[in-house]
Amino acid sequence: MPNTTTRDTVILGSGCAGLTAAIYAARANLKPLVLEGHEPGGQLSITTLVENFPGWPEGVQGPELIERMKQQAVRFGAELKMAQLVSADLSKHPYELNLGAGKDPIHTRTLIIASGASARWLGLPSEQALIGHGVSSCATCDGFFASGKEIAVIGGGDSAMEEALFLTRFATKVTLINRTDHFRASRIMMERATAHASIQLLSSTVVEEVLGVEEKEVRCLRLRNVKTGERTELPVSFMFLGIGHTPNAKPFHGQLDLDADGYILTHGNVFVTHNGKDVPGIFACGDIQDRRYRQAITAAATGCMAALEAEKFLEDHGR
Numbered sequence: 001m002p003n004t005t006t007r008d009t010v011i012l013g014s015g016c017a018g019l020t021a022a023i024y025a026a027r028a029n030l031k032p033l034v035l036e037g038h039e040p041g042g043q044l045s046i047t048t049l050v051e052n053f054p055g056w057p058e059g060v061q062g063p064e065l066i067e068r069m070k071q072q073a074v075r076f077g078a079e080l081k082m083a084q085l086v087s088a089d090l091s092k093h094p095y096e097l098n099l100g101a102g103k104d105p106i107h108t109r110t111l112i113i114a115s116g117a118s119a120r121w122l123g124l125p126s127e128q129a130l131i132g133h134g135v136s137s138c139a140t141c142d143g144f145f146a147s148g149k150e151i152a153v154i155g156g157g158d159s160a161m162e163e164a165l166f167l168t169r170f171a172t173k174v175t176l177i178n179r180t181d182h183f184r185a186s187r188i189m190m191e192r193a194t195a196h197a198s199i200q201l202l203s204s205t206v207v208e209e210v211l212g213v214e215e216k217e218v219r220c221l222r223l224r225n226v227k228t229g230e231r232t233e234l235p236v237s238f239m240f241l242g243i244g245h246t247p248n249a250k251p252f253h254g255q256l257d258l259d260a261d262g263y264i265l266t267h268g269n270v271f272v273t274h275n276g277k278d279v280p281g282i283f284a285c286g287d288i289q290d291r292r293y294r295q296a297i298t299a300a301a302t303g304c305m306a307a308l309e310a311e312k313f314l315e316d317h318g319r
């Protein structure tokens with residue numbers, strides 16, 4: 001017998017944005033259902049020390065911050081479910097959410113999209129073949145395995161700097177490889193990385209191949225200097241990716257307006273559109289719609305806004 005209950009509010013994603021939305025929606029008695037998604041806890045759950053979240057003068061570990069937000073949301077009545085949205089039908093209201101074969105669809109009057117953005121890969125076949133065998137996008141998860149080894153980190157932004165600095169706890173040498181000679185990282189992170197004795201910066205360099213596929217463990221990177229064309233090999237046991245993120249908006253292609261890279265376009269912070277027209281009762285918050293700030297605090301802020309707008313929508317349209 002299919003479950004035909006219609007929810008007031010469903011929240012997609014359990015990162016900082018989704019959980020803040022859940023806290024607000026739960027306190028407004030909307031009994032939100034949070035679908036935790038394929039990366040529960042979002043980016044903060046794979047981060048180490050968060051030093052810039054207000055109220056934590058000594059910093060706080062990302063996973064701890066997320067765990068506390070979860071507890072806060074549950075305390076007020078949010079329901080968390082380990083599930084992932086496969087497709088959505090936004091053509092009729094209440095909206096229909098499908099969680100895959102054999103699972104009942106969920107209907108909801110309001111939808112808060114906080115599904116974030118996932119770590120990017122280079123896309124090399126050798127890289128893909130060695131994921132979990134020395135290739136990783138999560139320094140926090142896999143750093144320990146790099147103990148006593150020489151490793152590489154790819155990227156020139158804050159993520160790459162943060163990963164490189166974190167990995168110096170384990171690795172004997174970290175080579176940071178950036179594809180241009182322009183580093184996007186903030187000054188403070190850049191200074192910390194360049195000042196560290198175990199970190200070596202390699203700019204204008206791309207990875208052409210990860211060697212070690214036959215042995216099923218990374219042993220070397222084949223590199224090319226994009227300015228000189230010179231090819232070299234760098235012996236390393238691990239390659240960590242820190243090259244940014246891809247928005248998790250696939251179920252909404254063709255149903256909501258997205259930018260060229262697939263981020264959901266919003267106006268008024270959290271309102272979404274389709275063909276330029278507002279879509280009633282759907283709100284987007286956090287990294288799925290924010291390419292500019294992408295901070296825990298801004299994700300939390302838009303999560304709050306999305307929940308307040310969902311509450312207002314339900315009041316205006318009768319619950």
Ligand code: NDP
Binds near residue numbers: 120121156180242294
């Ligand atoms: P960014 O988009 O800032 O940087 C991505 C980096 O990866 C760039 O150097 C980019 O190079 C490179 N890159 C992208 N695609 C490829 C590719 N296919 N091959 C090789 N290199 C590639 O992403 P981040 O994740 O670093 O940062 C995102 C946001 O989060 C920023 O606003 C940042 O400040 C913030 N952040 C803050 C932290 C903190 O304060 N502690 C920690 C982590 C992130 P190119 O420049 O050539 O495009």
